[in-house]
Amino acid sequence: MAESSTNYSYCVDPAWQGRADCANCVIRNMMLFSELPLNSFDNLLQPIVHERYDAGALLYHQCEVGTEVLSIRRGLVKLVLLSADGSERIVRLLGGGAVIGLELLDKSTAYRHSAIALQEVDLCRIPLTTLANLYSRHPELCKSVGLQLQHQVDQTDRWIMQLNTGKARTRIAEMLLFLEEANAGQDGVIELISRDDMAAVVGITKETASRVIAEFKRQGLLHHVTPSTYRLETQRLRELIAQEAKHG
Amino acid sequence: MAESSTNYSYCVDPAWQGRADCANCVIRNMMLFSELPLNSFDNLLQPIVHERYDAGALLYHQCEVGTEVLSIRRGLVKLVLLSADGSERIVRLLGGGAVIGLELLDKSTAYRHSAIALQEVDLCRIPLTTLANLYSRHPELCKSVGLQLQHQVDQTDRWIMQLNTGKARTRIAEMLLFLEEANAGQDGVIELISRDDMAAVVGITKETASRVIAEFKRQGLLHHVTPSTYRLETQRLRELIAQEAKHG
DNA sequence: CGGTAAATTGACTGCTCTCAATTTACGTGG
DNA sequence: CCACGTAAATTGAGAGCAGTCAATTTACCG
Numbered sequence: 014m015a016e017s018s019t020n021y022s023y024c025v026d027p028a029w030q031g032r033a034d035c036a037n038c039v040i041r042n043m044m045l046f047s048e049l050p051l052n053s054f055d056n057l058l059q060p061i062v063h064e065r066y067d068a069g070a071l072l073y074h075q076c077e078v079g080t081e082v083l084s085i086r087r088g089l090v091k092l093v094l095l096s097a098d099g100s101e102r103i104v105r106l107l108g109g110g111a112v113i114g115l116e117l118l119d120k121s122t123a124y125r126h127s128a129i130a131l132q133e134v135d136l137c138r139i140p141l142t143t144l145a146n147l148y149s150r151h152p153e154l155c156k157s158v159g160l161q162l163q164h165q166v167d168q169t170d171r172w173i174m175q176l177n178t179g180k181a182r183t184r185i186a187e188m189l190l191f192l193e194e195a196n197a198g199q200d201g202v203i204e205l206i207s208r209d210d211m212a213a214v215v216g217i218t219k220e221t222a223s224r225v226i227a228e229f230k231r232q233g234l235l236h237h238v239t240p241s242t243y244r245l246e247t248q249r250l251r252e253l254i255a256q257e258a259k260h261g
Numbered sequence: 262m263a264e265s266s267t268n269y270s271y272c273v274d275p276a277w278q279g280r281a282d283c284a285n286c287v288i289r290n291m292m293l294f295s296e297l298p299l300n301s302f303d304n305l306l307q308p309i310v311h312e313r314y315d316a317g318a319l320l321y322h323q324c325e326v327g328t329e330v331l332s333i334r335r336g337l338v339k340l341v342l343l344s345a346d347g348s349e350r351i352v353r354l355l356g357g358g359a360v361i362g363l364e365l366l367d368k369s370t371a372y373r374h375s376a377i378a379l380q381e382v383d384l385c386r387i388p389l390t391t392l393a394n395l396y397s398r399h400p401e402l403c404k405s406v407g408l409q410l411q412h413q414v415d416q417t418d419r420w421i422m423q424l425n426t427g428k429a430r431t432r433i434a435e436m437l438l439f440l441e442e443a444n445a446g447q448d449g450v451i452e453l454i455s456r457d458d459m460a461a462v463v464g465i466t467k468e469t470a471s472r473v474i475a476e477f478k479r480q481g482l483l484h485h486v487t488p489s490t491y492r493l494e495t496q497r498l499r500e501l502i503a504q505e506a507k508h509g
Numbered sequence: 510c511g512g513t514a515a516a517t518t519g520a521c522t523g524c525t526c527t528c529a530a531t532t533t534a535c536g537t538g539g
Numbered sequence: 540c541c542a543c544g545t546a547a548a549t550t551g552a553g554a555g556c557a558g559t560c561a562a563t564t565t566a567c568c569g
Contacts, residue, residue: 162407180524
């Protein structure tokens with residue numbers, strides 16, 4: 014199991030930031046406020062801030078008292094649970110369109126996970142007060158929140174079923190296909206995550222993850238494209254998964 | 262992994278049923294409609310039906326087209342995902358106060374799991390039309406739905422972290438503690454689930470589950486109380502879990 | 510009391526973990 | 540641009556835990 018030896022740098026001063034322009038948001042149709050009329054964002058007491066973070070940045074920390082919900086515009090974010098003994102487990106990977114920190118709406122004051130950027134990430138920080146403000150004028154916003162939660166439930170169900178069941182080879186294969194979908198992978202080209210992160214996703218050790226990935230490379234299921242990206246042989250990966258399943 | 266050799270009997274004609282009396286519901290304060298005024302339930306076009314099922318009854322089936330959300334009043338229900346190869350995985354255990362089938366609100370037509378009673382279960386079937394009806398008059402109902410979803414997210418996170426991580430002994434111990442909480446166990450007395458179900462919960466084989474439970478009995482962590490119930494030594498179980506963690 | 514399903518137990522295999530060594534990749538500073 | 544240092548990834552060897560298959564016992568329902 015992965016050790017939490019890493020000290021994630023807390024990005025207090027993000028590389029890029031500014032007041033968000035929700036009305037002209039490029040991916041507005043996938044975002045939390047997609048159902049709201051364009052003029053809803055005038056006169057907000059607290060502005061919605063648009064920020065950019067580098068890979069590795071800590072967006073918020075488990076148990077930290079929070080006052081903002083984060084809407085991801087671009088890039089991949091991991092939600093991590095820390096256990097008593099220092100090991101950590103990744104319970105979700107979320108990309109553009111996802112909203113994290115929604116547990117704050119549940120009367121609680123603290124975030125329930127640590128959220129860490131796995132790639133360069135663009136996001137909007139939405140203060141709870143702003144959300145309450147918008148909500149009072151647009152109750153239908155609640156439906157969007159419900160959809161967000163339902164998506165997270167769905168992802169976690171898949172997490173258990175596909176990524177945390179079966180042999181290591183199968184799990185890693187499923188994880189690669191998952192990454193490909195999350196990345197909206199052009200032509201099956203994805204950015205791999207670290208072996209530690211793979212291990213924390215599928216519940217094996219980093220050594221086993223490394224062995225499996227190395228084997229996949231040798232078998233031509235993974236092709237080096239650029240220093241940081243790989244192309245997946247998605248069809249063959251799917252066959253491999255089906256094969257393991259049949260064997261039982 | 263557990264095989265889906267069992268054919269669950271579809272309980273079309275439940276043992277006990279009648280129109281629900283929501284205004285006088287004994288556990289109204291934990292239910293979906295707890296925030297609604299008492300007179301909201303008059304003039305409903307479609308009645309909310311109260312039903313009772315035996316252990317083993319199939320409440321609904323994965324992929325079945327559904328028109329009702331189920332509010333559990335009493336008893337334990339498992340949500341099961343079936344994989345391509347016939348193996349199954351339990352992704353949630355829900356008791357009184359939980360609402361299942363909420364994925365139907367998400368524009369989808371089919372249930373995403375199979376729901377099966379693990380004990381005698383009392384529940385209310387709430388037609389989607391009734392829910393829409395109530396919702397139009399009481400938008401605050403949306404908040405209750407959000408809470409339900411958030412609870413399910415929280416349970417699934419714990420599921421991955423505690424019940425699907427570590428050695429078999431640890432997982433089973435965590436599962437027993439989970440059952441104890443779900444049962445609101447009097448004095449730590451719980452009704453055990455089958456070894457197959459345990460296996461499908463924590464992701465091991467039924468044989469390993471059996472070995473661990475047998476060992477726990479021998480070590481006095483589990484005491485026979487009645488033919489169907491056992492008392493847990495919760496404190497010692499917690500110590501066992503902490504022990505395994507330290508060893509790492 | 511008999512029949513069937515569930516649980517237990519055994520023996521053996523095989524996968525994954527663990528610990529350790531080595532190689533590769535990467536960012537920094539010369 | 541290259542040299543260097545550190546972190547990440549790869550690989551090996553051995554042990555241990557869980558999976559598999561099979562036999563036996565126990566529990567439960569009629």
